[in-house]
Amino acid sequence: MEKRLQLFPHSTEIRRFDGVDRLAIGGCDLTQLAEEYGTPLYIYDQSALDAAVDEYRAALAAHYPGPAGITYAGKALINLAAARWAAGRGLWVDCTGAGELYIATRAGVPREQILVHGVNKSPADLWAAVETAGTIVVDNLTELERLAALADSVADFPQLWLRVRPGLAVDTHAFRQTGQDDSKFGMGFAEAVQAVTLCRTQGLPLTGVHFHQGSHFHDPQPIGPALDRVLELLAELRDASSWTPAYLSPGGGWGVPYHEDDLPHPSIDDYVAFLSARLAAGCAANDLPLPILHVEPGRSIVAVAGVALYRVGAVKRTSNRRWLLLDGGMADNIRPSLYGARYSALPVANPLRPALDPAWLGGPYCESGDVLIENLLMADVQPGELLAVPVSGAYHLMMSSNYNGALRPAVVWLQDGQAQLIQRRETVEDLVDRDEGMKG
Numbered sequence: 001m002e003k004r005l006q007l008f009p010h011s012t013e014i015r016r017f018d019g020v021d022r023l024a025i026g027g028c029d030l031t032q033l034a035e036e037y038g039t040p041l042y043i044y045d046q047s048a049l050d051a052a053v054d055e056y057r058a059a060l061a062a063h064y065p066g067p068a069g070i071t072y073a074g075k076a077l078i079n080l081a082a083a084r085w086a087a088g089r090g091l092w093v094d095c096t097g098a099g100e101l102y103i104a105t106r107a108g109v110p111r112e113q114i115l116v117h118g119v120n121k122s123p124a125d126l127w128a129a130v131e132t133a134g135t136i137v138v139d140n141l142t143e144l145e146r147l148a149a150l151a152d153s154v155a156d157f158p159q160l161w162l163r164v165r166p167g168l169a170v171d172t173h174a175f176r177q178t179g180q181d182d183s184k185f186g187m188g189f190a191e192a193v194q195a196v197t198l199c200r201t202q203g204l205p206l207t208g209v210h211f212h213q214g215s216h217f218h219d220p221q222p223i224g225p226a227l228d229r230v231l232e233l234l235a236e237l238r239d240a241s242s243w244t245p246a247y248l249s250p251g252g253g254w255g256v257p258y259h260e261d262d263l264p265h266p267s268i269d270d271y272v273a274f275l276s277a278r279l280a281a282g283c284a285a286n287d288l289p290l291p292i293l294h295v296e297p298g299r300s301i302v303a304v305a306g307v308a309l310y311r312v313g314a315v316k317r318t319s320n321r322r323w324l325l326l327d328g329g330m331a332d333n334i335r336p337s338l339y340g341a342r343y344s345a346l347p348v349a350n351p352l353r354p355a356l357d358p359a360w361l362g363g364p365y366c367e368s369g370d371v372l373i374e375n376l377l378m379a380d381v382q383p384g385e386l387l388a389v390p391v392s393g394a395y396h397l398m399m400s401s402n403y404n405g406a407l408r409p410a411v412v413w414l415q416d417g418q419a420q421l422i423q424r425r426e427t428v429e430d431l432v433d434r435d436e437g438m439k440g
């Protein structure tokens, strides 16, 4: 069980309250938080977010010989508090579409720190991006033509980067691969060459090239050949049009351990060291100037900072299984049902009790696939107990739903030993808030 504890934020400790050992994070007692805010509850520990950013910064400084920056991929978690935190840490914030862009601007993220992504950005997305972003990553030629048509409509037109598709896959779930040849994302190299010509003839501020191979990979090696191909493209572009990008972004996608069986996991430093060395060597080989390296992580910054708290309602035994039925599941975390993602959990009270028997942690929704965790060794947990699921910070709340009338959970932010509610739990009123009803 000690190994399971390593999946939680570094600030996690076991404290004795009322004669019981209880999990605490960032100096805050999880039992008290659950009592105050209810469950399911999502908790974010700012010290874990800060530590991940520090690790990226230190790794870039140690391994990359040129200038570097970090864009935080807001799709992993964006709300007013997270966007404000990211901007305050000097990160750029990657927004997908007008919705995330609205959140970032409402949070006060400065224009120059906003970068916009999106495949098939709508006219509204493009307009919002042109008005409020510092950088737009262009997905395709049609989009570029639409942007060119908007070029004279704002004084401070964003810089443009091209998203290219290197045509190689990384090892991750098929749903999360994006760099392969048949992917819907980005431009093939021939299109990228056309895009550069178009930008130059129209005088558009093209400053970068971007690629993203996929999400949640654990071995940086497959990024190498993709990076090499992109550098060959840049050499070709330099030769054909004497253009070289100031920025190069290899996207995000660095994975995290979700389960104790995933430990030990290679570090952010391992990933950045590989990327930096390969990029520096590739630039030297192609006689290209070192670009500003902009990494774009989401999960590896925010996943471990988030912990989900659930309360066990009923405990059921079937022929072969012990079911712990929780008050949350696929409505707040679709990842097990969508990708077969494998999580772990600890009881909040006496977390290091022996866990000798497997349990199936099921959610309350009307789907047999609503199983948060399968076959996990678990203590003798009783109805009414709290369970904490670590590594819940990325792509849970952002992919949550109101299935079966589920109310999206409350979100609490921990900083300097204090907890603050950053998002209230949805109410049943919210469920009908958009409804117009029927006349007559």
Ligand code: LLP
Binding pocket: 073, 075, 076, 117, 176, 212, 214, 215, 216, 251, 252, 253, 254, 296, 297, 298, 299, 300, 335, 339, 394, 395
């Ligand atoms: N940049 C781009 C262009 C992306 O599409 C993504 C993720 C990222 C950066 C950040 O990737 P990260 O560092 O977080 O892996 N729902 C899936 C993940 C989908 C990722 C989509 N794009 C999951 O829950 O595993």
